[in-house]
Amino acid sequence: MTPEEVREIVLSFPGAAEGLSYGQPSFKVNGKFFTRLRREDASLVLLEVGFDEREMLIEAEPATFHITPHYRDYPSVLARIETLHPGSLRNFLERRWRKIAPRKAVKAYDDGARP
Template sequence: MAKRKRIAYDDLKALALSLDLPGVTEAVSWGQPCLKAHGKLWFFWSPTEDAPVFKVPFEERDMLVEAEPETFFFTDHYKNHKLVLVRPDRLDMDWAKANLLRVWREQAPKRLLKAYDAGG
Protein backbone atom coordinates (compact mmCIF):
# COMPACT_ATOMS: atom_id res chain seq x y z
CA MET A 1 0.00 0.00 0.00
CA ALA A 2 1.41 3.38 -1.00
CA LYS A 3 1.94 6.14 1.52
CA ARG A 4 -0.86 8.64 1.74
CA LYS A 5 -1.12 12.18 3.03
CA ARG A 6 -0.72 12.17 6.79
CA ILE A 7 -4.22 12.47 8.22
CA ALA A 8 -4.86 14.69 11.24
CA TYR A 9 -7.69 14.70 13.78
CA ASP A 10 -9.31 17.68 12.03
CA ASP A 11 -9.36 15.80 8.70
CA LEU A 12 -11.22 12.88 10.25
CA LYS A 13 -13.52 15.16 12.21
CA ALA A 14 -14.42 16.93 8.97
CA LEU A 15 -15.09 13.59 7.27
CA ALA A 16 -17.25 12.38 10.16
CA LEU A 17 -19.25 15.60 10.38
CA SER A 18 -19.72 15.68 6.59
CA LEU A 19 -21.73 12.47 6.90
CA ASP A 20 -24.41 14.64 8.54
CA LEU A 21 -25.57 11.85 10.81
CA PRO A 22 -28.09 12.63 13.55
CA GLY A 23 -26.96 12.28 17.14
CA VAL A 24 -23.31 13.21 16.49
CA THR A 25 -21.73 15.78 18.79
CA GLU A 26 -18.30 17.17 19.47
CA ALA A 27 -17.11 16.43 22.99
CA VAL A 28 -14.06 16.03 25.20
CA SER A 29 -13.02 12.72 26.72
CA TRP A 30 -10.00 12.33 29.01
CA GLY A 31 -9.11 15.92 28.13
CA GLN A 32 -8.99 15.22 24.40
CA PRO A 33 -11.40 16.24 21.63
CA CYS A 34 -13.60 13.47 20.33
CA LEU A 35 -16.85 12.83 18.56
CA LYS A 36 -19.74 11.06 20.19
CA ALA A 37 -22.69 9.40 18.51
CA HIS A 38 -25.85 9.01 20.54
CA GLY A 39 -23.94 9.98 23.67
CA LYS A 40 -21.32 7.25 23.21
CA LEU A 41 -17.70 7.66 22.18
CA TRP A 42 -17.62 7.33 18.40
CA PHE A 43 -14.22 8.52 17.24
CA PHE A 44 -11.10 9.87 18.93
CA TRP A 45 -7.37 10.41 18.54
CA SER A 46 -4.76 8.86 20.81
CA PRO A 47 -2.43 11.63 21.98
CA THR A 48 0.17 9.15 23.22
CA GLU A 49 0.30 7.24 19.92
CA ASP A 50 -0.54 10.28 17.74
CA ALA A 51 -2.97 8.12 15.80
CA PRO A 52 -6.71 7.83 15.21
CA VAL A 53 -8.59 5.18 17.17
CA PHE A 54 -11.54 3.32 15.66
CA LYS A 55 -14.05 0.93 17.18
CA VAL A 56 -13.89 -2.56 15.69
CA PRO A 57 -14.80 -6.05 16.92
CA PHE A 58 -11.85 -8.01 18.34
CA GLU A 59 -11.94 -10.48 15.42
CA GLU A 60 -11.76 -7.66 12.87
CA ARG A 61 -8.96 -5.95 14.78
CA ASP A 62 -6.91 -9.13 14.88
CA MET A 63 -7.45 -9.68 11.16
CA LEU A 64 -6.52 -6.08 10.28
CA VAL A 65 -3.37 -6.11 12.41
CA GLU A 66 -2.29 -9.47 10.99
CA ALA A 67 -3.03 -8.52 7.37
CA GLU A 68 -1.64 -4.97 7.49
CA PRO A 69 0.62 -4.45 10.52
CA GLU A 70 2.20 -1.44 8.82
CA THR A 71 -1.23 0.27 8.89
CA PHE A 72 -3.18 -1.12 11.86
CA PHE A 73 -1.93 -1.70 15.38
CA PHE A 74 -2.82 -1.60 19.06
CA THR A 75 -0.84 -1.16 22.23
CA ASP A 76 -1.14 -2.80 25.63
CA HIS A 77 -3.37 0.11 26.67
CA TYR A 78 -5.94 -0.89 24.02
CA LYS A 79 -5.54 -4.68 24.01
CA ASN A 80 -8.66 -5.33 26.13
CA HIS A 81 -10.83 -2.92 24.16
CA LYS A 82 -12.56 -3.29 20.82
CA LEU A 83 -10.36 -0.58 19.30
CA VAL A 84 -7.70 -0.36 16.63
CA LEU A 85 -5.20 2.41 15.96
CA VAL A 86 -4.26 3.41 12.42
CA ARG A 87 -1.00 5.01 11.35
CA PRO A 88 -2.03 8.49 10.14
CA ASP A 89 0.08 8.32 6.97
CA ARG A 90 -1.50 4.99 5.99
CA LEU A 91 -5.18 5.59 6.71
CA ASP A 92 -7.57 4.85 3.85
CA MET A 93 -10.33 7.45 4.12
CA ASP A 94 -12.84 5.11 2.44
CA TRP A 95 -12.16 2.55 5.19
CA ALA A 96 -12.52 5.28 7.81
CA LYS A 97 -15.86 6.41 6.36
CA ALA A 98 -17.19 2.84 6.22
CA ASN A 99 -16.08 2.23 9.80
CA LEU A 100 -17.68 5.45 11.05
CA LEU A 101 -20.97 4.62 9.34
CA ARG A 102 -20.99 1.06 10.70
CA VAL A 103 -20.26 2.15 14.26
CA TRP A 104 -22.83 4.98 14.06
CA ARG A 105 -25.47 2.44 12.99
CA GLU A 106 -24.46 0.00 15.76
CA GLN A 107 -24.78 2.75 18.39
CA ALA A 108 -28.00 4.28 17.06
CA PRO A 109 -31.25 3.76 18.94
CA LYS A 110 -33.54 1.54 16.87
CA ARG A 111 -36.20 4.23 16.45
CA LEU A 112 -33.64 6.74 15.16
CA LEU A 113 -32.12 4.20 12.80
CA LYS A 114 -35.56 3.28 11.46
CA ALA A 115 -36.40 6.96 10.84
CA TYR A 116 -32.97 7.61 9.29
CA ASP A 117 -33.31 4.61 6.95
CA ALA A 118 -36.80 5.79 5.96
CA GLY A 119 -35.31 9.12 4.93
CA GLY A 120 -36.75 11.18 7.75
Protein backbone atom coordinates in the same frame (compact mmCIF):
# COMPACT_ATOMS: atom_id res chain seq x y z
CA MET B 1 -5.55 11.82 5.75
CA THR B 2 -5.14 14.90 7.87
CA PRO B 3 -6.82 15.53 11.24
CA GLU B 4 -9.08 18.03 9.47
CA GLU B 5 -10.18 15.43 6.90
CA VAL B 6 -10.85 12.94 9.70
CA ARG B 7 -12.90 15.54 11.57
CA GLU B 8 -14.96 16.25 8.45
CA ILE B 9 -15.78 12.56 7.93
CA VAL B 10 -16.59 11.98 11.61
CA LEU B 11 -18.88 15.01 11.82
CA SER B 12 -20.70 14.00 8.62
CA PHE B 13 -22.56 11.33 10.59
CA PRO B 14 -25.94 12.51 11.92
CA GLY B 15 -25.72 13.55 15.55
CA ALA B 16 -21.93 13.45 15.71
CA ALA B 17 -20.47 16.19 17.88
CA GLU B 18 -17.16 17.10 19.40
CA GLY B 19 -16.86 16.43 23.10
CA LEU B 20 -14.60 15.10 25.81
CA SER B 21 -13.89 11.54 26.86
CA TYR B 22 -11.80 11.07 30.01
CA GLY B 23 -10.71 14.69 29.63
CA GLN B 24 -9.47 14.18 26.06
CA PRO B 25 -10.99 15.68 22.89
CA SER B 26 -13.25 13.13 21.27
CA PHE B 27 -16.37 12.71 19.17
CA LYS B 28 -19.68 11.47 20.50
CA VAL B 29 -23.05 10.45 19.12
CA ASN B 30 -26.10 10.45 21.35
CA GLY B 31 -23.80 11.20 24.29
CA LYS B 32 -21.79 8.02 23.67
CA PHE B 33 -18.17 7.66 22.63
CA PHE B 34 -17.81 7.54 18.84
CA THR B 35 -14.06 7.96 18.27
CA ARG B 36 -11.08 10.09 19.19
CA LEU B 37 -7.74 11.05 17.75
CA ARG B 38 -4.79 9.93 19.83
CA ARG B 39 -2.29 12.76 19.56
CA GLU B 40 0.53 10.59 20.91
CA ASP B 41 0.58 8.45 17.74
CA ALA B 42 -1.81 10.27 15.34
CA SER B 43 -4.20 7.31 15.43
CA LEU B 44 -7.95 6.99 15.74
CA VAL B 45 -9.63 4.72 18.25
CA LEU B 46 -12.06 2.56 16.28
CA LEU B 47 -14.61 0.53 18.23
CA GLU B 48 -16.82 -2.43 17.25
CA VAL B 49 -13.84 -4.30 15.82
CA GLY B 50 -13.78 -7.90 17.01
CA PHE B 51 -10.59 -9.52 18.23
CA ASP B 52 -10.23 -11.80 15.19
CA GLU B 53 -10.86 -8.92 12.79
CA ARG B 54 -8.36 -6.75 14.68
CA GLU B 55 -5.70 -9.43 14.44
CA MET B 56 -6.31 -9.77 10.71
CA LEU B 57 -6.16 -5.98 10.17
CA ILE B 58 -2.89 -5.63 12.09
CA GLU B 59 -1.36 -8.52 10.17
CA ALA B 60 -2.58 -7.30 6.76
CA GLU B 61 -1.82 -3.58 7.24
CA PRO B 62 0.67 -3.07 10.10
CA ALA B 63 1.55 0.42 8.83
CA THR B 64 -2.06 1.46 9.50
CA PHE B 65 -3.53 -0.74 12.22
CA HIS B 66 -2.05 -1.37 15.64
CA ILE B 67 -2.98 -1.76 19.31
CA THR B 68 -1.62 -0.70 22.68
CA PRO B 69 -1.88 -2.62 25.95
CA HIS B 70 -4.69 -0.30 27.09
CA TYR B 71 -6.98 -1.40 24.23
CA ARG B 72 -5.98 -5.06 24.15
CA ASP B 73 -9.06 -6.28 26.07
CA TYR B 74 -11.57 -4.15 24.14
CA PRO B 75 -13.14 -4.88 20.73
CA SER B 76 -11.22 -2.06 19.10
CA VAL B 77 -8.26 -1.20 16.93
CA LEU B 78 -6.10 1.87 16.49
CA ALA B 79 -5.62 3.24 12.97
CA ARG B 80 -2.90 5.69 11.92
CA ILE B 81 -4.71 8.47 10.07
CA GLU B 82 -1.82 9.13 7.69
CA THR B 83 -2.30 5.74 6.01
CA LEU B 84 -5.99 5.07 6.73
CA HIS B 85 -8.18 5.11 3.62
CA PRO B 86 -11.15 7.52 3.92
CA GLY B 87 -13.58 4.83 2.73
CA SER B 88 -12.32 2.41 5.37
CA LEU B 89 -12.70 5.08 8.03
CA ARG B 90 -16.29 5.72 6.96
CA ASN B 91 -17.06 1.98 7.13
CA PHE B 92 -15.59 1.57 10.62
CA LEU B 93 -17.42 4.66 11.86
CA GLU B 94 -20.72 3.58 10.33
CA ARG B 95 -20.52 0.30 12.21
CA ARG B 96 -20.08 2.15 15.51
CA TRP B 97 -22.60 4.85 14.60
CA ARG B 98 -25.34 2.27 13.94
CA LYS B 99 -24.83 0.86 17.43
CA ILE B 100 -25.04 4.17 19.32
CA ALA B 101 -27.24 6.44 17.18
CA PRO B 102 -30.95 6.80 17.94
CA ARG B 103 -33.07 4.33 15.95
CA LYS B 104 -34.88 7.15 14.15
CA ALA B 105 -31.55 8.52 12.93
CA VAL B 106 -30.47 5.09 11.67
CA LYS B 107 -33.77 4.67 9.83
CA ALA B 108 -33.45 8.10 8.22
CA TYR B 109 -29.89 7.26 7.24
CA ASP B 110 -31.01 3.98 5.69
CA ASP B 111 -33.80 5.79 3.85
CA GLY B 112 -31.27 7.91 2.02
CA ALA B 113 -30.17 10.69 4.35
CA ARG B 114 -26.51 9.63 4.08
CA PRO B 115 -23.61 12.05 4.32
